[in-house]
Amino acid sequence: MEKTIDESIQGQALVLDQKKENKRKLFIESYGCQMNFSDSEIVASILEKEGFNTTQNLEDADLVLVNTCSIREKAEQTVRKRLEKYNAVKKNNPKMKVGVLGCMAERLKSKFLEEEKIVDLVVGPDAYKDLPNLIEEVEAGRNAVNVILSKEETYGDISPVRLQDNGVSAFVSITRGCDNMCTFCVVPFTRGRERSRDPQSIMKEIDDLVSKNYKEVTLLGQNVDSYLWYGGGLKRDFKHASEFQKATATNFAKLLDMVAIKYPKLRLRFTTSNPQDMTMEVIDIMAKHRNICKYIHLPIQSGSDRILKAMNRLHTRQEYFDLIDNIKSRIPDCAISQDIITGFPTETEEDHKDTLSLMEYVQYDYGFMFAYSERPGTLAAKKMEDDIPLDVKKRRLAEIIELQRKHSEFRHNSFIGQTVEVLIEKSSKKSSEHWSGRTTQNTVVVFPKDQYKIGDFAMVKIDGCTSATLLGNAVGYSDNN
Ligand code: 5AD
Ligand code: SF4
Numbered sequence: 282m283e284k285t286i287d288e289s290i291q292g293q294a295l296v297l298d299q300k301k302e303n304k305r306k307l308f309i310e311s312y313g314c315q316m317n318f319s320d321s322e323i324v325a326s327i328l329e330k331e332g333f334n335t336t337q338n339l340e341d342a343d344l345v346l347v348n349t350c351s352i353r354e355k356a357e358q359t360v361r362k363r364l365e366k367y368n369a370v371k372k373n374n375p376k377m378k379v380g381v382l383g384c385m386a387e388r389l390k391s392k393f394l395e396e397e398k399i400v401d402l403v404v405g406p407d408a409y410k411d412l413p414n415l416i417e418e419v420e421a422g423r424n425a426v427n428v429i430l431s432k433e434e435t436y437g438d439i440s441p442v443r444l445q446d447n448g449v450s451a452f453v454s455i456t457r458g459c460d461n462m463c464t465f466c467v468v469p470f471t472r473g474r475e476r477s478r479d480p481q482s483i484m485k486e487i488d489d490l491v492s493k494n495y496k497e498v499t500l501l502g503q504n505v506d507s508y509l510w511y512g513g514g515l516k517r518d519f520k521h522a523s524e525f526q527k528a529t530a531t532n533f534a535k536l537l538d539m540v541a542i543k544y545p546k547l548r549l550r551f552t553t554s555n556p557q558d559m560t561m562e563v564i565d566i567m568a569k570h571r572n573i574c575k576y577i578h579l580p581i582q583s584g585s586d587r588i589l590k591a592m593n594r595l596h597t598r599q600e601y602f603d604l605i606d607n608i609k610s611r612i613p614d615c616a617i618s619q620d621i622i623t624g625f626p627t628e629t630e631e632d633h634k635d636t637l638s639l640m641e642y643v644q645y646d647y648g649f650m651f652a653y654s655e656r657p658g659t660l661a662a663k664k665m666e667d668d669i670p671l672d673v674k675k676r677r678l679a680e681i682i683e684l685q686r687k688h689s690e691f692r693h694n695s696f697i698g699q700t701v702e703v704l705i706e707k708s709s710k711k712s713s714e715h716w717s718g719r720t721t722q723n724t725v726v727v728f729p730k731d732q733y734k735i736g737d738f739a740m741v742k743i744d745g746c747t748s749a750t751l752l753g754n755a756v757g758y759s760d761n762n
Contacts, residue, residue: 307333308342309444312360312694313350316472316501317550319452319585321348322441324382324409329442331413333477338473339370344378344416346402348387351467353654357385361397368399378419380404384471388658391426400424406472407431407457430458430473432515437482440489448555449706449736450548453486453538455480458501461555463582464593464660465622465653468503475516477508480531480539487547487749488541496704497548497738500540505551506558508533534562546761548704550574550723556581556604568611572761575612576646576723580620584639585632588625593660598639605643616692616722618647621681623652624674626665633677640684646692646722649684652678686748693724693746699725700742702759703752704733726751738762 293745307328311321324346325335336342336688345367350356364379380402381393401419404412405428415425419473434457443451458473459466463636485564487498502508511522512528522530531539533551541549549570567573583589588600596604608615640648653675655667703726709715715727718739726741727750733739738759745752 305331305343306334306336306341307344307346308336308339309346309348310363311383313348313352313384315452315499316454316457316503317348317350318445319434319441319454319501320383320406320409320445321346322452323355323436323439324348324412325442325444326439327409327412328416329374331416334444335444338664339367339493341373342374342377344380346380346382349383349591351384351388351471351656353651353656355654360385362397364397370401378416380415380419382406382409384467387428387430387471388467390428394424394426402426403428405434406428410435415515432474432476433513434478437478439533440486441498441632447706447735448494449704451490451495451497452497452499452501453490454485456505456508459503459733460507461504461557461595462593462660464591464664465582465656467624467656467659470658472503475504475507475515477510477516479513480510483536484540487544491544491547494736495547496738497550498540500537500549500551502551503553504555504558506533506554506560506563507735508536510536532560532562534560534566537563537566538570538574541566541573545572548572548574548721550576552578554579556601558748559604561607564608564611564661567615574721574723575614576616576618576721577608578618578620581636581639581643582620582622583625583628583632584636585628586635588632588635591627591661591665592622592625597636602642614722616646616724617643618723619643619645619649619685621648621650622653623650623677624669626661626668628653628669628677633680636681637684640681640688644688644691645685646724647689648681650681652680662755690746690748693748693751695725696720696743697746698743700740700756701753702761703728703739703741703755705733705739706738707735720751724751725749726753728753728755731755733758 309321311318349360367379378401379399382404386403403426407430408427411427411590418425456477458475459468460475462469509532511526655662701720703718705716705718707717709727710715716730717727728741738761739755740757740759741750741753742756743753
């Protein structure tokens with residue numbers, strides 16, 4: 282239908298208004314976990330309404346925001362190095378303002394302003410809605426800090442601006458914070474107490490993604506299995522909820538089931554699971570739905586019961602084996618990955634061997650392994666000496682990484698000869714003639730592009746592999762298209 286003149290004029294005025302408003306440039310970058318990357322998309326959305334456009338060019342920026350991680354000392358050092366870089370850039374662009382977001386902001390609070398002169402703005406993970414006010418302060422020449430943690434899921438009503446967008450897969454956060462208090466972990470201090478997001482707002486966000494043709498959604502939380510919606514509030518306060526709230530509460534299994542039923546063609550993933558909170562109900566729901574990916578990231582941290590106890594992990598080695606056995610018996614093709622920490626205080630060679638033997642039992646598909654890094658304020662830092670020498674930590678870490686490499690290779694090899702469904706995400710980094718996508722088990726597959734496009738589900742016959750990637754050729758479309 283033709284537009285009337287009036288409509289055209291209004292349209293032009295709108296474009297001009299937007300141009301006038303959108304004149305400030307935001308450079309935002311993220312470190313750490315997927316939650317941080319997802320939060321940066323919320324921040325971009327909040328600031329878009331304030332007239333900020335994102336830029337990929339640091340030198341151009343009016344406002345630079347860095348979303349930070351505190352999980353290990355090295356993560357914090359990386360951010361400090363970036364601040365040095367901003368400092369150099371600011372010499373040619375003196376009006377540029379710099380803000381730190383995320384976990385380091387929460388941990389260091391206003392100390393950040395004293396330690397790093399380049400920083401104008403410090404904002405914790407629950408305070409992003411206050412950014413417009415805080416930026417006004419900064420523009421008036423004052424430093425600004427907001428590190429107040431919340432009791433509610435804070436951003437349910439905000440539709441994120443997709444920053445790392447391939448148009449195919451997106452993250453949707455469902456819980457925030459963590460109540461588990463593992464003794465090594467800074468997260469409960471930087472992300473606050475555990476709270477869940479209203480299922481309706483989760484569904485609305487997924488609806489929007491599906492309508493834009495996204496094919497895969499990852500439900501995100503520090504501890505997704507403890508998702509519990511009973512009308513709002515902290516997870517730990519559920520005991521005071523009314524009988525009605527208890528009867529109508531939605532747990533993680535119910536949420537997964539709801540999403541899987543409503544969107545049968547959408548691939549669903551979730552992360553991170555905590556062994557002590559993962560239920561049989563969740564495993565059964567995974568087994569029931571083809572569209573829930575057969576992959577669980579299930580951190581173990583240590584294979585020694587004594588160390589698990591010292592870490593305040595509330596399960597034993599045997600209970601973890603039982604969980605693995607249950608997963609494998611219900612979902613035989615399920616991939617499992619781990620996080621492991623080596624050199625936790627007091628860890629002996631015996632404890633280390635327990636970790637190696639646990640890995641032999643599970644034969645993980647992937648792994649993320651780290652040397653223990655003492656974090657200020659945690660229970661381990663307060664109560665235990667960081668007594669394992671660095672060379673011992675590093676040697677144990679190397680042994681664990683080597684064993685994991687063997688297991689990953691073994692798992693990858695088992696796919697050779699099989700035909701697997703792959704969701705195509707992007708061009709392969711190594712060759713523009715090849716696509717890169719993932720199987721339901723989260724394994725990356727690279728294959729010639731032929732007639733296929735990004736967002737297609739292709740059936741790929743696997744005929745080889747490298748250490749981290751399966752190689753093959755597409756033999757047709759999957760019936761999920
Ligand atoms: N030192 C080393 N690794 C840690 N992790 C968490 N805290 C520490 C720490 N203090 C690891 C755990 C966790 C992952 C996200 O980071 O393995 O599961
Ligand atoms: Fe890092 Fe943990 Fe914060 Fe994520 S929640 S950014 S992993 S400290």
